[in-house]
Amino acid sequence: MIKSYFQGKKIVVGVTAGAAIYKSLDLIRSLKKQGADVYPVMTRNAATLISPQLFSAISGNPALVEMFSVESEMGHINLQDMDAICVVPATANLIGKVANGLADDLLTTTILASSAPILIAPAMNDIMWGKSVVQQNVRKLRDMDVTICGPDVGEMACGSYGEGRMADALEILAYLERLFVPKTLKHKKVLVTAGPTREFIDDVRYITNRSSGHMGYSIAKEAWLRGAEVTLISGPVGLTDPYDMNIVKVQTADQMFAAVRSTFHECDYFFSVAAVSDFKPEKSKGKISKADGPLQVTLVQNPDMLEWCAGNKSVGQTVIGFALEDGYLMERTHQKLIRKRCDFMIGNGLGNMEAESGYVVFMYQSGV
Ligand SMILES: Cc1cc2nc3c(=O)[nH]c(=O)nc-3n(C[C@H](O)[C@H](O)[C@H](O)COP(=O)(O)O)c2cc1C
Incomplete structure (x- = not known):
């Protein structure tokens, strides 16, 4: 709820x-x-x-x-x-x-x-x-x-x-x-990514994931309620656009990264909530014909947006990462926090996918 x-x-x-x-x-x-x-x-x-x-x-x-x-x-x-x-x-x-x-x-x-x-x-x-x-x-x-x-x-x-x-x-x-929410983020700029990305195999087909965008949209709304100026960079989701914020719609991980790179330096808080695809196919132009099958799709790695942001942040900026882990939630979330050098890392289990509520592990550089 x-x-x-x-x-x-x-x-x-x-x-x-x-x-x-x-x-x-x-x-x-x-x-x-x-x-x-x-x-x-x-x-x-x-x-x-x-x-x-x-x-x-x-x-x-x-x-x-x-x-x-x-x-x-x-x-x-x-x-x-x-x-x-x-x-x-x-x-x-x-x-x-x-x-x-x-x-x-x-x-x-x-x-x-x-x-x-x-x-x-x-x-x-x-x-x-x-x-x-x-x-x-x-x-x-x-x-x-x-x-x-x-x-x-x-x-x-x-x-x-x-x-x-x-x-x-x-x-x-x-x-x-x-009207009821204390304006604890007044004069702050918050950048949030949300939803899945689509990684195209050709001009018609794509690989995506089950992210609904709920968590990112809820965080963006909460920041807005608290008085922040919010930019929401969203992958394709079936959610209503929140009011009174700058919304950038993207499809691929590359597009999302480009949108983040162009606004990241302005924000006070970056919530990297989107389920960005780790891999993308080597894309073909047009539509691959059925006659060309069976097909082998080669996946190459997408750039790591969160690592880039944590590595390029200035004094006063806070970077909050989100991880989705299939088991060993505490250990893996902690490893990611250290490896990616974020200020905070929020670990989700698979049960949180497409859910309206759930438990998360909240870790920061010196504690849980
Ligand atoms: C069917 C109907 C619809 C009306 N719609 C509006 C409206 O949308 N906006 C408006 O300012 N006045 C509208 N009016 C005019 C107001 O009802 C009128 O100015 C009235 O004095 C307003 O009273 P109140 O502000 O005390 O409710 C409408 C009147 C009628 C009969």
């Missing part, structure tokens, strides 16, 4: 009357799945588009709408001890009100009365989003340390195409999760 910073967090999900309102239900479900306790607060207009009853049912907490009602009591005060507030979707109207300190309903009053971090996911027609008054309001929010997530460019409910479409749920979740 991949760790979630949402576990045990109390989050107000503010809901306004935008066409993307139905997407906020999915977001609430995802937050709950990851262990958050969700408190929906809807504007009156939002409550006319979708019944608050549905938000109560999905969140497991009563969806509050009215400021002056017995059910809300002093809702804005009771909601003060929340860990975060997000508004999904956020109309131009809500953005304008929050940016200018207005508090004329339960949602805006809750926002004004809270010192919790705030995330706003704007969603509106491209003409509304392009209005200078909306942009001024968004700048004001940024100046108030409100996190603005999106909007994206795409097709909108009204049928037009442009900037204004609400960011997708995964992006909102990622930015929201980041």
